[in-house]
Structure formats: structure tokens, C-alpha cells
Amino acid sequence: MAAVPPQQSLGKAAARGTGMTLATQAVRVLLQLCSVVLLARLLTPQDFGRIAMVVSVIGVADLLRDAGLSSAAVQAKTLSGAERTNLFWANLGLGVTAAAATAACEPLIVRGYGDPALGAIVFSLCGVFVISGANTQFRADLTRNLRFGSLALSDVGSQAAGIVVAIALAVAGAGFWAIVAQQVVSAVVQLSVNIWSTRWVPGWWQRGVPLRHFFRFGGGLLGTQAIYYATRNVDNVALGAYLGATELGIYSRAYQLLMMPLNMINAPMTNVALPVLSRVQHDDEVFASYLARVQLVACYLTATLFAVAAGVSEPLVTVLFGERWHEVAPIFAVLAVGGLFRAVSQIAYWIYLARGVPGAQFRLYLVTGPFVIAAILAGLPWGSIGVSIGHSIAYAALWVITLVHVGRVAKVESRPLLLNALRVMCMVSVPCGVGAWLGTLVPAPAFVQLVLGGCGALLALGGAWVLSRKVRSDTALVIGFARRAASR
Structure with a gap:
């Protein structure tokens, strides 16, 4: 068996790995934005x-x-x-x-x-x-x-x-x-x-x-991913068959705008978190410590990003896609609310894999998958906006259910993870989203509204930092992690 690196060395590897992947994703987001902006006009x-x-x-x-x-x-x-x-x-x-x-x-x-x-x-x-x-x-x-x-x-x-x-x-x-x-x-x-x-x-x-043991592990994961894939794509299939390519094209722009930060942040974070958590999976204390730190980074970055994006959806869509895509804005705003819960639920996925219990996740998804699909399809009579509402409701419920379940099967204390995520969302993410939305109410060109929305989000974040000692300690931890990530 390969030796497990000391906790300090592994922590540095995790931090530097996170820094590298987040820097990479910043470049990828920039490239993707260029692609989205230009292709939407072509x-x-x-x-x-x-x-x-x-x-x-x-x-x-x-x-x-x-x-x-x-x-x-x-x-x-x-x-x-x-x-x-x-x-x-x-x-x-x-x-x-x-x-x-x-x-x-x-x-x-x-x-x-x-x-x-x-x-x-x-x-x-x-x-x-x-x-x-x-x-x-x-x-x-x-x-x-x-x-x-x-x-x-x-x-x-x-x-x-x-x-x-x-x-x-x-x-x-x-x-x-x-x-x-x-x-x-x-x-x-x-x-x-x-x-x-x-x-x-x-x-x-x-x-x-x-390779039997590899396929046994992968088989449970494959089943889970297949159900998850169905829940992620039933909206596209239903809208395409029910309303046609043009309506689906509008919805797909909103959905791509949702998935871009999810894929750009969560997937690389998985590349860092999974090998690190897997190496300390048998040390419950270290495992729990790493989970708490990674969750804070995900909540403060990804969840808050989605809340702010929902607040500035109208000027954001106008700046990126142009006026002819204005129908995308309300759809994206609703999807972004669901994206907030999808972002914080990634921690459960890491626990299932790192603890080697993907089969338990598959069995859970056999039960919850049909519920998610039904919730999404229930909104189909109201078109893209109805499907978006069903999507967000389903993923909010799925987050709670999954976190409770993984705590039981992987022998991890899920209550602190649930409460910490709720605390960050209520004290930081939602206020930042509201601050961003208030900034867009000023009569001004779309780009100016976008800047004002960003300023509103920063003011809300500053207010939370001043009023809450816990927010100050959280941000210090995140900033410290970022500094370690940037160190060489």
C-alpha cells in the first residue's frame, strides 16, 4: 500500500491543488464566456x-x-x-x-x-x-x-x-x-x-x-450517474419534444449559463478533494476536518456566486447574449436558485466516493431520481419557466435528503455540514444575492447595472463580515486556504 503523506503535507497538496485548479478554471471561465458571447451572436x-x-x-x-x-x-x-x-x-x-x-x-x-x-x-x-x-x-x-x-x-x-x-x-x-x-x-x-x-x-x-473490484466500485457509481444524468436531461428531452428546437435553444442557453460555473468549479474541486479525502478516509477526525474546510470554500465561492448571478440575471444575459436573448433571464434566475443547492450538495458526492460506498448512493438515487424527474416534468405545461421552478424545488429537497443519507451510510456527522451550509447561505449567499438585485433596479445601461449589482453584493458581504464573528472566522479560513493554494 502506498504511504499516506503526513497531514500537513497532504494539506499543502490539497491547497496548492485547489489553487491550481481554481486558477485554471478562471482561465476556462474566461474562454467559455468568450465562446458563449460570440456564438450567441453568430x-x-x-x-x-x-x-x-x-x-x-x-x-x-x-x-x-x-x-x-x-x-x-x-x-x-x-x-x-x-x-x-x-x-x-x-x-x-x-x-x-x-x-x-x-x-x-x-x-x-x-x-x-x-x-x-x-x-x-x-x-x-x-x-x-x-x-x-x-x-x-x-x-x-x-x-x-x-x-x-x-x-x-x-x-x-x-x-x-x-x-x-x-x-x-x-x-x-x-x-x-x-x-x-x-x-x-x-x-x-x-x-x-x-x-x-x-x-x-x-x-x-x-x-x-x-478488474472485478474496479467494476464493482464503478458499477455502483455508474448506476448513480445514470439516474443523475436522467434527472439533469429530462428537461431538455421533454422541452425539445414538446415545444421544439427554438424553445429548447432558449432554455439551453440558461441551463448552460447555470452549468458553466458548476462544471468549472465542482468538477476540478472533485479532482482535488477525491484523492485527498480517499487517502485519509480511515482517519475520522482528519476526514471530518478536511470536509468542513472544503465545504466552506464551496459555500462561500460557488453558492454565493449563484445567489449573485440570480440577482443580476437580466443585465447579465443582456451583456452576454444580447437583447434578442432576453427570454433567457427569468429562466436563468430560477435555475440559479437550484444551482445554489446543487453546489452545496457536492460534498455528499465526495463522501460517497471517498468512503467507498457508491452503491449506497445508487440505491438512494433509485428512490429520489423519479421524484426529481416528476418535479421537473410537472412544470412542463408552463414551458421553460415551469420546468425551471420544478428543477430548483427538486434539487433543494434532494440536497437535504442526500446529506442526511450519506451521514448514516458513511458514518459521518452530517448535521454540522447541513447547519454550516444553511448558515453560510442565510448569512452570506442570500444577502449578497439581494444586494446584487437591488443594484440592478437603478435605471441604467445593462453593463452599469451589472457593475452596480456587483457592488451591492460586496456591500452585503461586508455587512455580514462586520456583524458576524463567525463570518469573519470563516473568511479568514477561506483566505488562508487561498494563500496556501497560491504558495509555491
């Missing part, structure tokens, strides 16, 4: 809607491509060279299978939506599953070894290449093909960079080296 809601129609259905195949094996490799106490090689071939085989299954479903997708143009999109995106399958264990190796600089190079480089190609094709009048090309190019560049970073060439399949 493409139509129908273009975005068609891509969303296809991706919301075939994206489930990407879960099959991974099968939870990347997290299983990261979480494993030891990983031999033979196991690593066999995992590579397993993921590559799963990627080929996912591509074949997607191609076979093309007639059903076209018939289900009633749009023949979707067929070419389906076939074009099949190859991404094969490329991503080959990339899975290269990326897992970088994550397992805490090589956050290499991951940063891969993520930023692939995203930048995809965005450049997409914008060039959109300017040339390629329509939705610009977004298709963006995904293909990003996958190819990311695989190439990760191969170069790991300097690892897989050998041939090693007979007699079982």
Missing part, C-alpha cells in the same frame, strides 16, 4: 436547440464509456501497472461500444424529435466516445498523482482549440456544425496532451489480472 436558438436535443439523449453513452472506472482508479489504495493497462483497454472497449450503440439509436432519435437534420449530428459525435474512452485512464493517472498542472494544460488547451475552431466555422456560416466540431476537436486535443503528460504507453491486455 448562431440561432434553433442551432443550439438541435445540438441540445442530440446531446441530451446520447450523452448517457458517455457514462457507459467511463463506467465509473476513472473514479475507481483514483480511489484505489494501490494500482499496479497491469491493472492500469487492463483498465485502459476496458475503457477503450467501452468507448467503442458506446459509439456503436449511439449510431444504432440514430433512427429513434430522428423519429422521436421529428427532425431529419439530427441524424448527421448523431453520427458525427459517435467518434468522441472512442476518443474519450482512450483518454479515461490517462486522465485518471494524472488525477491520482495530483498532477494538477498537467490537468490544467490539458483542460485549457483542449477548450481553447475547440472554441477557436467553433468560432471560425460559425463565422463561415457553418451553423450547428460549429458546435459539433468544437466537441470533436476538444476531445482530440485533450487526449493528445494527456498522452504527452503521462508519457505512458499501455501494453497488451494482461490475462489473469482481474
